[in-house]
Amino acid sequence: MADVATLRPAGRDPVLARPRAGSGVARKVRRNASAHGFLIGAVLCFAFFSWYPMVREIIMSFQRTSLGVTSWAGWANYRRIFHDPTFWQAWRNTLEFTILALIIGYAVPFFVAILLNELRHARGYLRVLVYLPVMLPPASALLLFAYFYDPAYGLFNSVLHTLHLPVSQWVQSPGTRWPTTAMISVVIAATWMNMGGATLIYLAALQNIPGELYEAAELDGAGLVRKVRHVTIPQTRLILSMLLMLQIVATMQMFVEAFILTNGGAGVNGNTLSVVNLIYQYAFALSGASNYNSASALGVVLMLVLAVFSGAYLWLSRERG
Amino acid sequence: MSAGRGSRPGGGRGAPARSRTLISDAQLNRARGRLVYRVVLTLVIVVFTLVFIGPLYFLFTDGLKSTQEAVQVPPTLVPHHVHPGTYLDAWRRVGVGRLLVNTLYYAFGALLFQLVFDVAAAYALSRLRPVLGNVIFAMMLATLMIPSTVLVVPQYITVSSLPVLHLNLIGTPEAIWLPSVANAFSIFLLKRFFDSIPGELLAAAAIDGASPLRTLRSVVLPVSRPIIGVVAIFGLVAVWKDFLWPLLVEYGYNPSRETLNVGIYEAAATTPQNLVIAASAMAAVPTLVFFLIFQRNILSGLTAGSLKG
Numbered sequence: 001m002a003d004v005a006t007l008r009p010a011g012r013d014p015v016l017a018r019p020r021a022g023s024g025v026a027r028k029v030r031r032n033a034s035a036h037g038f039l040i041g042a043v044l045c046f047a048f049f050s051w052y053p054m055v056r057e058i059i060m061s062f063q064r065t066s067l068g069v070t071s072w073a074g075w076a077n078y079r080r081i082f083h084d085p086t087f088w089q090a091w092r093n094t095l096e097f098t099i100l101a102l103i104i105g106y107a108v109p110f111f112v113a114i115l116l117n118e119l120r121h122a123r124g125y126l127r128v129l130v131y132l133p134v135m136l137p138p139a140s141a142l143l144l145f146a147y148f149y150d151p152a153y154g155l156f157n158s159v160l161h162t163l164h165l166p167v168s169q170w171v172q173s174p175g176t177r178w179p180t181t182a183m184i185s186v187v188i189a190a191t192w193m194n195m196g197g198a199t200l201i202y203l204a205a206l207q208n209i210p211g212e213l214y215e216a217a218e219l220d221g222a223g224l225v226r227k228v229r230h231v232t233i234p235q236t237r238l239i240l241s242m243l244l245m246l247q248i249v250a251t252m253q254m255f256v257e258a259f260i261l262t263n264g265g266a267g268v269n270g271n272t273l274s275v276v277n278l279i280y281q282y283a284f285a286l287s288g289a290s291n292y293n294s295a296s297a298l299g300v301v302l303m304l305v306l307a308v309f310s311g312a313y314l315w316l317s318r319e320r321g
Numbered sequence: 322m323s324a325g326r327g328s329r330p331g332g333g334r335g336a337p338a339r340s341r342t343l344i345s346d347a348q349l350n351r352a353r354g355r356l357v358y359r360v361v362l363t364l365v366i367v368v369f370t371l372v373f374i375g376p377l378y379f380l381f382t383d384g385l386k387s388t389q390e391a392v393q394v395p396p397t398l399v400p401h402h403v404h405p406g407t408y409l410d411a412w413r414r415v416g417v418g419r420l421l422v423n424t425l426y427y428a429f430g431a432l433l434f435q436l437v438f439d440v441a442a443a444y445a446l447s448r449l450r451p452v453l454g455n456v457i458f459a460m461m462l463a464t465l466m467i468p469s470t471v472l473v474v475p476q477y478i479t480v481s482s483l484p485v486l487h488l489n490l491i492g493t494p495e496a497i498w499l500p501s502v503a504n505a506f507s508i509f510l511l512k513r514f515f516d517s518i519p520g521e522l523l524a525a526a527a528i529d530g531a532s533p534l535r536t537l538r539s540v541v542l543p544v545s546r547p548i549i550g551v552v553a554i555f556g557l558v559a560v561w562k563d564f565l566w567p568l569l570v571e572y573g574y575n576p577s578r579e580t581l582n583v584g585i586y587e588a589a590a591t592t593p594q595n596l597v598i599a600a601s602a603m604a605a606v607p608t609l610v611f612f613l614i615f616q617r618n619i620l621s622g623l624t625a626g627s628l629k630g
Binding site: 031032034035036038039041042043045046048049050051052053054056057060114115116117118119120121122125126127128129130131132133135136137138139140141143144145146147148152153154155158161162192197200201203204206209211214215218224227228231232249250253255256259260263276279280283284292295296299302303306307310311314 | 341342343344345349358361362365366369370372373374376377379380383391392393394395396434437438439441442444445446449450451452454457460461464465466467468469470471472473474475476477478479480483484499500502503505508532533558561562564565569573581582583585586589590594597598601602604605608609611612613616619620623624
């Protein structure tokens with residue numbers, strides 16, 4: 001860049017064509033100033049809405065506020081949440097959701113992608129189809145599912161009834177034993193809403209597998225299942241493990257699904273209460289006694305857990321180059 | 322490896338010289354193979370249509386039912402009596418028009434802020450390379466590790482009283498617009514694209530005496546249209562689909578400023594079932610139409626953006 005500047009013909013832009021301001025230092029300062037001018041808007045937004053809240057959350061988790069006076073509280077907020085039985089329940093529920101969502105929402109898109117990749121027709125149509133629910137506003141999709149799930153007049157029970165199968169309370173099931181019907185219902189709705197993204201990413205990964213590998217496997221006499229096991233899965237292993245981390249991070253933040261399906265998120269006997277839901281309850285919903293400090297402590301715990309998986313994701317994506 | 326057909330402009334469509342997959346064409350061309358393929362294809366199309374279009378069918382037709390028919394046992398597949406008036410009722414009672422205007426205002430405002438600030442920042446990081454630029458970029462990428470729902474409490478408190486400036490943004494559109502700028506993934510995508518622009522192009526602009534702003538406007542932006550499109554689409558959709566944040570900063574302040582997503586949820590508790598579904602259907606129309614128009618950009622952007630995440 002520096003030698004280009006000396007080649008610049010005089011004239012035209014009066015500002016830039018000014019004889020070089022004395023030394024290289026002044027030019028460097030000017031270039032840096034303009035570069036930071038371009039950066040300032042985004043940097044301020046990051047500072048106010050990402051970096052500062054991150055630090056603030058950690059600080060607040062060690063403070064207490066009473067009657068408008070803030071003081072240090074040591075580990076008191078953490079002790080409080082660890083002694084709250086709903087804390088453990090929320091983690092158990094979140095874990096249950098994550099595991100169920102991985103069994104259903106992680107494996108299903110992979111096999112759907114393998115299937116779609118084999119088809120020679122209607123590919124465009126099917127790709128649009130799986131991604132359609134992703135574009136719906138979550139409230140639309142979830143209110144529709146709440147309607148389907150209604151124990152009295154919902155579509156799902158009427159289908160079960162017609163097939164002479166036992167009907168279900170779906171999201172309103174009171175059970176708390178794993179796996180709860182309530183949580184399975186939440187996972188079904190969540191998977192329907194979100195599986196499009198993962199499916200299309202798998203599909204793109206499958207298209208990058210060199211065809212010769214399948215040919216070689218066939219020459220060795222491999223059947224369909226062995227080709228999937230020894231070619232498809234190893235060849236997509238990196239993208240599979242990256243998506244696994246992303247899915248864990250995404251599902252552990254589950255909030256809106258349970259919140260709308262069970263009108264507030266707790267479900268019957270608290271069996272769909274998630275960690276983010278509990279943060280919301282601590283901070284905003286407990287009438288009059290909203291406690292930002294306990295909510296922050298819970299936020300820090302969740303942040304640490306998620307950071308492990310995000311870190312694993314970043315590590316894997318670096319390996320990818 | 323990552324330069325798969327998905328990232329090539331116009332790739333995927335018509336699929337030139339499709340490489341072979343699990344099952345070879347030769348296998349499919351045998352009589353038995355062809356039969357099995359036909360059966361599987363039909364099955365897949367039928368099942369997928371049922372699973373993904375089926376619920377949408379009910380979303381749009383159940384809003385045409387009367388209140389009694391909507392809660393009738395067993396549910397009717399086709400409305401016995403079509404009540405288009407339900408949509409009109411829902412529009413009025415839930416205030417869909419106002420919600421739609423609010424949401425459009427939030428979404429396009431956020432898009433504008435995001436494009437201006439994030440494009441400028443990515444350009445500076447990629448081409449102007451200021452002192453500490455790498456540190457700033459690394460700190461931005463670090464925010465990807467901490468999802469925003471975890472930070473919702475301190476973010477809410479910060480927005481209710483910005484440090485140094487002592488501004489309260491709760492209830493203002495800026496409470497949605499400005500945080501949307503802090504999107505490390507957009508900056509990452511834009512920077513990666515700007516990095517790939519040939520240096521000679523920019524050197525030529527510099528020889529002509531173009532300022533950095535001028536270079537950005539007349540050289541960088543015109544060649545970056547595809548990536549800006551991807552960032553814009555995902556930025557819009559993110560604001561449109563967000564629930565918790567607008568619930569806190571807009572609805573919590575004044576219910577008349579809520580978004581579509583929050584508005585129909587809040588109305589659901591006090592509104593008859595058929596009106597709820599009609600309102601949900603209307604709320605779904607803009608994004609569905611948007612998707613059908615931009616589906617190629619969205620689907621290719623999705624794979625291009627995430628494969629190298």
